[in-house]
Amino acid sequence: MKTFARQLRRYYGWYTGTFLFFVLLLAIGEQMGLSPYVIGHVFLFVTIAIYASIGVMSRTSDVSEYYVAGRRVPAVFNGMATAADWMSAASFIGLAGTLYFAGFEGLAFVTGWTGGFVLVALLLAPYLRKFGQYTIPDFLGARYQGNVARLVGLGATVLASFVYLVAQIYGVGLVTSRFVSVEFEIGLFIGLAGILVCSFLGGMRAVTWTQVAQYVILIVAYLVPVVILSYKLTGIPLPQAMYGTVLAQLTEREEELLKTPGEIEARLQYKYRAQDYASKIADLPGSLEAERRALIDRLNTMRLENAAARDIALTERALRDLPRSPEEAKVIWEKARVAALERARPPPRHADPHPGDTPEQKAIARNNFLALVFVLMVGTAALPHILMRYYTTPGVVEARRSVFWSLFFIFLLYVTAPAYAVFAKWEVYNGVIGSSLSILPDWVASWGKVGMVRIEDINGDGILQLAELTMNTDVIMLATPEIAGLPYVVSGLVAAGGLAAALSTADGLLLTISNALSHDFYYKVVNPKASTHRRLVISKSQLLVVAVVAAWVASMRPDNILFMVGLAFSIGAAAFFPALVLGIFWKRANRAGAVTGMVAGLGVTLYYVWQTHPFFGGSMHNSWFDINPISAGVFGVPLGFLTIIVVSLLTPPPPQEIQDLVDYVRYPQLPNGGPPSQLG
Template identity: 80%
Template sequence: MRRNAGFNRQLRRYYGWYTGTFALFVVLLAVGEYLGLSERVIGHVFLFVTIAVYAGIGVMSRTSDVSEYYVAGRRVPAMFNGMATAADWMSAASFIGLAGTLYFSGFEGLAFVTGWTGGFVLVALLLAPYLRKFGQYTIPDFLGARYQGNVARLVGLAAAVLASFVYLVAQIYGVGLVTSRFVSVEFEIGLFIGLAGILVCSFLGGMRAVTWTQVAQYVILIIAYLVPVVILSYKLTGIPIPQAVYGTVLQQISAQEDHLLQAPAEVEVRAMYRQRAQNYSAMLEALPESLEIERRVLIERLNDMRLNDAPAREIALTERALRDLPRSPAEAQQVWARARAEALERSKPPPRHAEAHP
C-alpha cells in the first residue's frame, strides 16, 4: 500500500512538472510569434518537440516483462488510467473526425458521439473487469478461456480486428492530415512521419509506454480543448465558464444566423452549388461523350502543368482527379448523380443551430 502511495506521488510530481513545462513552452511559442516568428516555424517546433517528448516517454518506459508490456503491470492508478482513456477518446478520430461529422451532419452526427462514448463505457463495465479477473491480456484470450473453445476466440478476434481497423483508418488519416499541415509536406510523407513517431512511442514498452504517453497527451489535449472555449466565453460574455452562458450565446448565434444567411457571400456560395448541380445534370444528359471530354480536359491540364513546372501539389491533385474519374458511363451515372444530389443539398440554406431536429 505504501509502495502504491509513493508511486502515485511520484507520478503526480512528474506530470505536474510536465504540465508546467508544457505551459511554459506554449508561452515561449506565443512570445516567439509576437516577435515575428513565422507560423511554419512554430508548427515545426511544436510538432517535433511533442513527438520527441512522447518518444522519450516511450523509450524510458521500455520493458521486457509480459505483464508490463500488455497491461502496464496492472498497477496504473485510477486517475491516470482515466486520463489515458480520455486521451484515447480525444484522439485524432474524435478531435477531427467527430467535430467534422457534427459540422457536416448536424444532429445526425450525435449518434456517432453517443456510440463512441457508449462503447468506452461498455468495454469498461462489461469486459475490462473480467479480463483482469481471468488474468488474460486480450479479448480473444478471455473469450477462449471463458467459453473454453476456439470458436469464441475467433469471434472475438474478428470483432477486435474489425473495430480496430475502422478506428485505425480514422486515426492514421488524422495523423497524416495533422502532420502534413504542421510540417507543410505531402500527405503521404506526413503520414509516415506520424506513424514513425507512434512506433517509437509504443513498440519498446507496449501498454506501459502507451499509457504514460497517453497521460502526457491528455494534458495537451485537455488544454487544447478548454483554453480556446474559455477564452471565447470570456471574450463574448465576460464569464470564463462556457457551460454557464451557453443559452445566451445560442441566442446570439441565432441572431447572427439571420444576418449571415442573407449575406451576399452566402447567397453566392449557394448559387455556386446550384450551378454545380446544373453542370452535373448537363454532364449526365451528355453521357458517354461528357465522360470522354472530361478525361481529355484533365489529361491536357496535367500535361500543361508538367510542361510549365507547376507546383507538385497541384500536379498531384490533378493526377488524383484523373485517377478518380469514373471508368465507364455506368459508373459516371452513379457518381455524378450522387454528386449532383449533394450539390443540390448544399445549395439549400443550412439548418439553424437552435432549430429542433425533425
C-alpha cells in the same frame, strides 16, 4: 502501491508545469518575432521527442509489463490513459466539426460516447479484470471453449482496430502536413515514427505512461483556444456556460444570411447544376461524347486564337479529367449531382433538432440520431483497445474506479465541444461570409492548399456566400485559432493536441492488433510452447507491419475521420457486445451460439456498409429504414443477441467448468475459494 502513486503524481505534476512554461516561452517568442514556421516545427518535434523519451525509458522485456503494464496502474492514471486512448483524432479533430455542420444532430456523438462508459462500468470492465489474462480474444477463447471463438474474436479485433487506426494515422498526416508544411504522405510517416517508438519498445507499459503525458497536452490544447474565444466573445472565460448566449445570436445570423439575394441566387445556381448533371446522366452515353467533342472544339479554337496559356491549360485539364467510359461518367456525375443538390438546400439550423422539410424527413433524422447513439454506446463498451486498459489495474475495485476517472477526463473535452462549434461558426458567419473574395483571411488560402477548404463563386458576384464555401469536417478544430485571429502559438498548441490525440489512440490500437496476432494467434494457436522472447519478437514485428500497412491505406485518404471511427464502432459493437455480455451474464451461452452470433452480427454490419456507402460503390437507395451506414451496427447487434440465444438453446449447454468460470467472473469468489481450471 501508494508510494508508486505519489511518485507518479509528482512526476506528472512537474511535467505539466514544464509544458505550460514551454508554451508560455513560445508565446513570448512569437511576440518577439519568432516565425510561425519555427513555432510549428518546435511544437511538433518537441512533443514527439517527449513521447519517444517516455517510450524509451519504459522499455521492457517482461511479458506482463509488455501486455498489461504489470497490472499496477493506479485508477486515476489509468483513467487518464484511457481518456487519451479514447479521445482519438475523431474526438479532438472531428467532433467539433461535426457539431459545426450538424448542429443538434451532432450531439449523438457526445451522448453515445459518454453513455458508453456507463455500460463499460456496469457490464464489462470489472468482470473482464476479474477474469485477468491479456486480451478480449483470451476471454472469448476461455468462455467459449477453444480457438474457434478466439479466432473469430481475433479477426473482429484486427478489423475494428485497423479501421480505427487508419483514421488516427490520417489525422497525424493532416496535422503535420498543415503545420510543418510537408507533403501529406511524408507527414504520415513522421507521425508513424512517433507512434512506433512509444509502442515498440515497451508495449502497454510504455503506451500507458505516454498516454498520460499525451492527455495533459491534448486537454490543455483543447481548452485554451475555446476559453480565449469565450472571453473574446462574451467577456467571461467559461465557454461551457456562455456559448448559449452566442448560440442565440448565431440563430439570428443564420436567418439573416439565408435571406440575402446573393445566397438565394447561389443556391439556385447549384440547383441548376444538379439538374444539368441529372440530364447528362439520363442522356449517356451520348452526353459524354458530346462533352468530349465540345471540349476538343473549344481547345482547338483557343489555340487558333492564341488564347491565354492559363485558359488553354484549364481546358486541357478538363478534357483530361473527363470520364473515360459511360459507366465511370455515371458514377462521377452522380456524386457531383448529389453534392450540388446538397449545396442547393439551406443548411440545417444549428439549434434545430432532427431537421427536415416534412414529417417523414424529420422522422428519418430522429431515427438516425437514435441509431447512432445506440451504436456509439454499445461500440464504446465493446472496443478491444479500450477494454484492454482495464486489465492493467491492480484489481477489480481499481477497474471500477478507473472507469469513473475515464468518464470524468473525457467529460472535460466533450462538454466543451459544443462551445467550440458555436464559437467557430459565429466567427465564420460574421468574419468570412459576405466578404469580398479579394480580401478573404489568410487561413482560407492556407487550408485550401491542403484541400480542406474550397471556394466557388458560382453566382459571379465576387462575394463569398454561405453556399459557396466548402470546408472539410476535420478542419474546424484545427483552424479555429486562425479563424478567430488568435496568436499562432495557439494554433501550434492545437496542432500538438491533435497530434497527441491521434498518436495516443494509434499507440493503443497498434498494440491491440499486434498483441492479438502474437498472443492470440501465434502463441495460443500456432506455437503454445513459444518462449517469452519469441512472443515479444513476434509482437514487435507484427506491430511494424501493421503500422506500415495502415499508413499506406491512410495515404489514400479514404474518408473523413469521423466516419471511419464510427464504422469501427459498428464493427466492434456487432462482433463483441452480444458475445461478451451474454458470456458474462448467461451461463447457457455456448460456443456454437457465440461463434454464429459474432459472425452473423459482423456479417450483416459489413454488408450494410458495403451496400450503402458511396466509398464502396453503394447508395442510400439500398438502405434499410433510411439508416446511415455509420450506424450499420444497429442491425448487427440485435441479430448477434438473437443468434447467440437461439443457437445456444438449440445446442447442448456448456460444460460445468465453463459455468464455474462464469460464476468466478461475476462473483467475489467461488465456494471452494479458487479460480476454475481455465485460468490456471
